[in-house]
Amino acid sequence: MRPRSVSLQASHYCRMIEGLGHILFPKVCIVCRKLLEQGEEQICSGCFSQFNQFPGADAGGNALRSTILKHFGLQAVPADAWCLYPFHRNGKLHEAMHGLKYEGLFPLGSLFGRRLGELIKSSGRRVEFDAIVPLPLHSLKRIERSYNQSEKIAEGISGVLGSPVSTRCIERSSYTGSQTGLTLTARRKNMAGAFRAGRQPCRGRVLLVDDVLTTGATMVAAAGALLASGAESVAFAVVGFTEKE
Numbered sequence: 001m002r003p004r005s006v007s008l009q010a011s012h013y014c015r016m017i018e019g020l021g022h023i024l025f026p027k028v029c030i031v032c033r034k035l036l037e038q039g040e041e042q043i044c045s046g047c048f049s050q051f052n053q054f055p056g057a058d059a060g061g062n063a064l065r066s067t068i069l070k071h072f073g074l075q076a077v078p079a080d081a082w083c084l085y086p087f088h089r090n091g092k093l094h095e096a097m098h099g100l101k102y103e104g105l106f107p108l109g110s111l112f113g114r115r116l117g118e119l120i121k122s123s124g125r126r127v128e129f130d131a132i133v134p135l136p137l138h139s140l141k142r143i144e145r146s147y148n149q150s151e152k153i154a155e156g157i158s159g160v161l162g163s164p165v166s167t168r169c170i171e172r173s174s175y176t177g178s179q180t181g182l183t184l185t186a187r188r189k190n191m192a193g194a195f196r197a198g199r200q201p202c203r204g205r206v207l208l209v210d211d212v213l214t215t216g217a218t219m220v221a222a223a224g225a226l227l228a229s230g231a232e233s234v235a236f237a238v239v240g241f242t243e244k245e
Helices: 005-026 047-050 059-072 090-100 109-119 139-145 151-160 183-191 215-226
Strands: 082-088 133-134 171-172 195-197 203-213 233-239
Touching: 047 090, 047 139, 059 082, 059 215, 059 233, 082 109, 090 151, 090 203, 090 233, 109 151, 109 203, 133 151, 151 203, 151 233, 171 215, 183 215, 203 215, 215 233
Parallel strands: 082 233, 133 203, 203 233
Antiparallel strands: 171 195
């Protein structure tokens, strides 16, 4: 094995061990490493304040719907949409989401999900859903990570709204690489045929959940599969949103 490969593997194991430490002894903020105050969990209130939540219940969702309209047209715009934070590469939120996605800090998913659920609940619109559907991972990627971060977020939302989580409505039909750094055209191509109907019929109003949305290519493709499998409507809920031109 090449020295660089050994170094990368060692770095990965160190991050995983650190993540396990946070799960077993959740006494410090995973972003700034400061001791947590009473009532805080995983992330301190100071770091949460620096995530710069969108103002009001509708601002993040409106920004998300606007970028999907621009990139994919009116037919792809979700029935409703909610988002907590603007997402910036290498910012504090990026560090937290990286920990959730790659370092085993899955309790963060429930934490963000509960906050997202409260945002949805405060919007004043109809928030009863027949199913909350986390964006599925391909089976090989699920084995690699051991859990689906979007599923953890969906569980947090479910705890607030009371709607059931369904993980069998749609499936990943192909293994796709990361969308990070890809152009919009490449993202569209990467997602073509990436989802199919699952083993469980999907009916009624569906809330589709993911961690971060950029152009919306992945969510739009997944929503198409849900609608094709019988969903009446599909709304989007994500923790972070960043537009890629």
